[in-house]
Amino acid sequence: xxxxxxxxxxNIYYGDFLAVEGVNMTIRAKSVTAFIGPSxxxxxxxxxxxxxxxxxxxxxxxxxxIVVDGQDxxxxxxxxxxxxxxxxxxxQRPNPFPTMSIYxxxxxxxxxxxxxxNKSTADGVVEKSLRGANLWNEVKDRLNKPGAGLSGGQQQRxxxxxxxxxxxxxxxxxxxxxxxxxxxxxxxxxxxxxLKSDYTIVIVTHNMQQAARVSDETGFFNLKATxxxxxxxxxxxxxxxxxxxxxxxxxxxxxxxxx
Amino acid sequence: MTATLDEKSTDSSLSGKRPGDAIFRGTxxxxxxxxxxxxxxxxxxxxxxxxxxxxxxPENLRDxxxxxxxxxxxxxxxxxxxxxxxxxxxxLSIGLGLVISHYAPxxxxxxxxxxxxxxxxxxxxxxxxxxxxxxxxxxxxxxxFLVDWFxxxxxxxxxxxxxxxxxxxxxxxLALMALPIVTAIMREVFSQTPRAHQEAALALGATRxxxxxxxxxxxxxxxxxxxxxLGLGRALGETMAVAMVLSTTGVITSWNIVxxxxxxxxxxxxxxxxxxxxxxxxxxxxxxxxxLFALTFLVNxxxxxxxxxGTVKG
Numbered sequence: 001x002x003x004x005x006x007x008x009x010x011n012i013y014y015g016d017f018l019a020v021e022g023v024n025m026t027i028r029a030k031s032v033t034a035f036i037g038p039s040x041x042x043x044x045x046x047x048x049x050x051x052x053x054x055x056x057x058x059x060x061x062x063x064x065x066i067v068v069d070g071q072d073x074x075x076x077x078x079x080x081x082x083x084x085x086x087x088x089x090x091x092q093r094p095n096p097f098p099t100m101s102i103y104x105x106x107x108x109x110x111x112x113x114x115x116x117x118n119k120s121t122a123d124g125v126v127e128k129s130l131r132g133a134n135l136w137n138e139v140k141d142r143l144n145k146p147g148a149g150l151s152g153g154q155q156q157r158x159x160x161x162x163x164x165x166x167x168x169x170x171x172x173x174x175x176x177x178x179x180x181x182x183x184x185x186x187x188x189x190x191x192x193x194x195l196k197s198d199y200t201i202v203i204v205t206h207n208m209q210q211a212a213r214v215s216d217e218t219g220f221f222n223l224k225a226t227x228x229x230x231x232x233x234x235x236x237x238x239x240x241x242x243x244x245x246x247x248x249x250x251x252x253x254x255x256x257x258x259x
Numbered sequence: 260m261t262a263t264l265d266e267k268s269t270d271s272s273l274s275g276k277r278p279g280d281a282i283f284r285g286t287x288x289x290x291x292x293x294x295x296x297x298x299x300x301x302x303x304x305x306x307x308x309x310x311x312x313x314x315x316x317p318e319n320l321r322d323x324x325x326x327x328x329x330x331x332x333x334x335x336x337x338x339x340x341x342x343x344x345x346x347x348x349x350x351l352s353i354g355l356g357l358v359i360s361h362y363a364p365x366x367x368x369x370x371x372x373x374x375x376x377x378x379x380x381x382x383x384x385x386x387x388x389x390x391x392x393x394x395x396x397x398x399x400x401x402x403x404f405l406v407d408w409f410x411x412x413x414x415x416x417x418x419x420x421x422x423x424x425x426x427x428x429x430x431x432x433l434a435l436m437a438l439p440i441v442t443a444i445m446r447e448v449f450s451q452t453p454r455a456h457q458e459a460a461l462a463l464g465a466t467r468x469x470x471x472x473x474x475x476x477x478x479x480x481x482x483x484x485x486x487x488x489l490g491l492g493r494a495l496g497e498t499m500a501v502a503m504v505l506s507t508t509g510v511i512t513s514w515n516i517v518x519x520x521x522x523x524x525x526x527x528x529x530x531x532x533x534x535x536x537x538x539x540x541x542x543x544x545x546x547x548x549x550x551l552f553a554l555t556f557l558v559n560x561x562x563x564x565x566x567x568x569g570t571v572k573g
Contacts, residue, residue: 053462058365085464095455099477108473109463159459166463 002200003069003169004029005050010064011229012045014057019045021229023064025219032192032201034211034238037221037253042230043204046221047172050202051087052080068169085109088168092175094155096147096162103143105158106130109166125165133161134191153184160191164199171195173203177210189214208254212242220250302552309546311539319539321510326543330550332512336522337551340426340501341494343516344433345487348441351434352490353483356445361471372446379439387503390432391424395504398431399423402517413514420519424506427516429524432504433494441490448482449475481565488562495555498526507531525551 005027012020020042027033035043048054049062052073066073073083096105106126110117117125126143130136135157139150147158156176163171173192177185192201192214205211211218219235234247245251312326323329359372402425406417452475460470476483507523515521529544 051462053458056458056461081464081466084462089462091455091458091462093455095453095459097456097459097473097477099480108460112463112465112469162459162463 002029002198004200005170005202006065006067007046007050008065008067010046010049010062010066012042012049012054013059013061013063015059018229020221021231023232025232025235027200027202028217029200030196030198031216032196032203032214034215034218035202035204035221036206036208036211036218037230037233038223039206040230041221041223043219043221044174045230046232047174047202047204048089050170050172051089052083053089055080085112085166086168087170087172088163088166089172089174090156090159090163090176093179094152094159096150096155096158098146098148100147101144102130102139102147102150102158105147106161106165109162129161129165130158132164132195133157134187134194135161151184153180153187156180156184156188157191160188160195164195168199170200170202173201175204175206178206185210208242212238218242220245220247220253222249222253302549305545305549305552309542309549311542312546315539315543319537319543323510326546329510329543330525330547332510333523333525333528333547334550334554335512336426337495337524337526337554339514339516339522340430340433340524341491343427343430344437344494345491347431347434348437348490349487352438352441352445352486355438355442356449357471357475359442359446360449361467361475372443375439375442377439378435383436383497383499384503386432386436387500390428390500390504394431395423395428398425398428402427405517414516416515417518419517420506422506422519424504425517425519426505426521429501429504430516432500433497436497436500437490437494440493441486444486444489445479445483448479448486451482452478481568485562485566488558488565492555492559492562495558496526496551498530502527502530 007023007025007027010020010023011018023046035047037043045054050066050073054060054062062074064074068086071078073087096102097108100108103126106129107122110122110125127136127140130139135154138154139145139158147155150158156179160171160176177188180188189210192203195201196216203211203214215238217236218238218241220233220241221230222233223230234241234245234250236246240246241250242254245254251257315326317323320326320329323332355371355375359368359375363371399419399421402417402419402423405415405427406419409415410417456474456478457470460473465473501524505521505523505527506519507521507527510523510528511520513520513522525547529547532540532544
């Protein structure tokens, strides 16, 4: 069910402002692709355009093609709601629904569109998703407690469980560890390794070691100059990016000689 | 413990050293004390001037045995009218609040919100006149309909009033008058839903309505209750519109809101009665005012309490 994503000639606008220009890349199925780059270079914007979440901001629009499994996400007949069911997302800050229990949080995506399911199916999905997110053993005795009572790292894994419960083709992660301590971060990174066998994962990170640790391929985004739109500077296998990148700008950024 | 200690020590060090702080502290303290003094003054005035009503005879109490029976009947009508108004306001204000905060494009949301706020600027006399001359004639067939089809509900037992100047019509006018404040609070409550939660729902593939049901409504639940209670507080004390719209004959306790025999409200009773008042009747009116004062105070207090509890929880 994991799918590859073809991005061709994508420009992303916020109103009249061109935020990202001319992005071309192919994200392979069942692999982890990391986006790195300085703040404001548009890597989160590109990530959010992969499941049409950037449209939540008024005036945002995309030119070009983003094709998942032969279907252009931006074709006029495509419903953004359907896209988001296919392409799940985990955010920077853990955001479990505060009014729901752990159990309800996991099942919330499946309850959408008033889908009916019996108790045992629901129990099965909750256990499978929580096991998939490496959280089952920690919360199995308190599934009916509020999700907001967990630690930050546990909350983030709960959000991952919630995202994979709907069995998406692709999982997007927008700096999923930036609000977490090193131990929770390591738990999430281990999880990303495991999820790779079932999902196509795209992760935005500010932490270059993290990109090197978890990803198979890396895209480096940067601004051409201040006030210019962001662009994809280089897209290559992670090993190559961190040892022998094609672009001198990539090497400068990765080795900390940026500016 | 430590917090209070800290506060005290900083307080004293500040007021001792900086004259600006001392002056500011003094004026704010005086202003807040003044409010309490006014409130207490009103309560004391009502209690002292209303006390003689306890000894009033039936001839001054619209044939009620004692003042509590009279005021009780009036309070019943007051609460009934305000409650019906809130039942009408609740769906309207929730819908309007959601449209303004989540559905309408920004260019449209602002003017709509402004228009609703403008409703609050219409004088209540105008609402009353509108109720008598515009709303009541149009409500008359509705009264007939309610009595014919829903007569088995005590509220609509009938017989239908010929003028439609009933508690139902008065409640609709009250609802319109409470609408701006309730909608304004609803709008504020809804727009405070954290963006992160809304995006979480959308990223799961929720439609806009599903997103609202999953995040906005549960998050704003206590705020919504508080908004309705504050609106209720306003509807309870509203005088002119009810006094004008309602045609009353004596003080009765009746669930029937569509016949010409209506329960009356405290505020309208006072407004209608103060012209022909002898000292003892004035005392009765003031006593009724005291009861209304206590009731609105309680409702507003409850509304505020729920509102603060909600923000802590969120």
